Amino acid sequence: MSVEDRIQEALAGIRDAIQMDGGDVEFVxxxxxxxxxxxxxxxxxxxxxxxxxxxxxxxxRAIKAQVPEVENVEAY
Incomplete structure (x- = not known):
């Protein structure tokens, strides 16, 4: 599984919590x-x-837990 696929999986795991507050997060x-x-x-x-x-x-935190090679997450 590619790094991008694992990142998408990590985001899917937290998306519901973010959407409950009216927001969302998208992989760029x-x-x-x-x-x-x-x-x-x-x-x-x-x-x-x-x-x-x-x-x-x-x-x-969610991304780094599933994709340990990631060092930073930045807003685009």
Whole structure:
């Protein structure tokens, strides 16, 4: 299974929780050179003060748990 597929799986595992608050997260790209995943937070996540917390403590943690080679997760 590719890195991108495993990232998509990790996002699917947390998507419901994010959608419960009116937001969503979409995979944008993975940079193999920098080991960075780029995602887009949409819906009510846009402009929300807690979106940085969602990105780092939710999205990044979930991705790193399933895809240990990922070093960073950044908003696109």
């Amino acid at each position: 790209s993975y940079d193999d050179e920098t080991k960075t995943v780029y995602v887009s937070l949409t819906g009510s996540c846009v402009g929300c003060p807690a979106s940085v917390l969602t990105l780092k403590m939710g999205v990044e």
